[in-house]
Amino acid sequence: MTESPKFVTAAMLAIGDELLSGRTKDRNIAYLADFLTLSGIDLREVRIVPDNHNEIVAAVNALRTRYYYLFTSGGIGPTHDDITADAIADAFNVPIDYDPRAISVLEKHYKAREIVFTPARKRMTRLPQGAELIDNRVSAAPGFRIGNVFVLAGVPSIFQAMLESIAPRLETGEIMQSVTIDCDLPEGAIGTQLADIQQRYPDTVIGSYPRFDGEHYSVQIVIRGHDLAAINNTRKTIEAMLDALIGK
């Protein structure tokens, strides 16, 4: 008896007015998408919300109850517009307070660098009750995990460092395999045939991604699934269909 494949789902919540105003171009969503896909975790939904307490609370609760993991980015720095930790505490309905472990990490870090541990910096040690610290080898101020929610920084280098430090602890599922077929025909010339093949090969998911270089249309056909043999079957059938179309 073989075990059925294990699926681990996730959502991401990117937090920050600057992402919605266009001031900052988010780089964490694409990074997390790659990271999770390579880890065998299925990213199912992403939301971007502003620095607004109620919006953050509502989105955190909607996503953490629906998916296995939730990753957030942004809003855990030392300034007044960093309100993520308070919103997370509210979403989990737990108190928030200065955390001795986080204070100790930052005291050591700042002392070694002769940086003043200002009240603003101390603000970064406020954590919801029950949170575990997430290491930050870039700037020391920790992220945290509470329940199934990982609360990470918005600065991309720090976001990535925090992901790296939680990676070994994440449960992962079977990695989604994929093959890509580059096709010089436009989507409109292959759509019907592709739909027919998708129906006949339900064990794989066929995606069709059009490209336009300003003059010509082409398409990348991506076949995804958990079983390499099934993917290969679908691939051969699509390749035969394309050969027939171009009269090979």
Added chain:
Amino acid sequence: MTESPKFVTAAMLAIGDELLSGRTKDRNIAYLADFLTLSGIDLREVRIVPDNHNEIVAAVNALRTRYYYLFTSGGIGPTHDDITADAIADAFNVPIDYDPRAISVLEKHYKAREIVFTPARKRMTRLPQGAELIDNRVSAAPGFRIGNVFVLAGVPSIFQAMLESIAPRLETGEIMQSVTIDCDLPEGAIGTQLADIQQRYPDTVIGSYPRFDGEHYSVQIVIRGHDLAAINNTRKTIEAMLDALIGK
């Protein structure tokens, strides 16, 4: 008596498995964010969902009822994984069928280019009842508007062309003004002072955006609001605070 400023809100829904798997890096969210901010429309929320009928329907209904406008990207091409039009029809609870206006646009376009009007291409003329066409000067296949929802293509050049064609028809509010102060101090050194200024100047919103170049931390302080005089007041106060801190 002066009229109160008019606010027009919007949300965006980006649709596509490829955005969540990391295969495609979305470029439409950042583009729309800039476009709306410059138009005086306030982008309040973004979601990314997969090519899944029920997920699209649920997200469309959540967002269209909550914001003045909803813009969607992706899923309106000629292949089997293009399911946005059907989901929109379902969300609005209206039938969907081949639209004579869309057929006429594409017939003309393909005839002039000696392209076969395949059943797959014809699929792109299926529109929810009551939809208005959105011009597409890049590849002709139209987007559409139904109610307060604008349904646009996912290919960035086409997404942008469609936005351009609807721009004159959009209601817009007062444009959000902003000034940016570049500050070489790290956030931790100014956070408390900045929070105090934010409290004293509630007519403007102060954002603090940290940067890290691998060695040094700096911050961009952005002051936003609808009243330039108020923005200038806040700016002067922040500049005086920074001068005092660095001992000028």
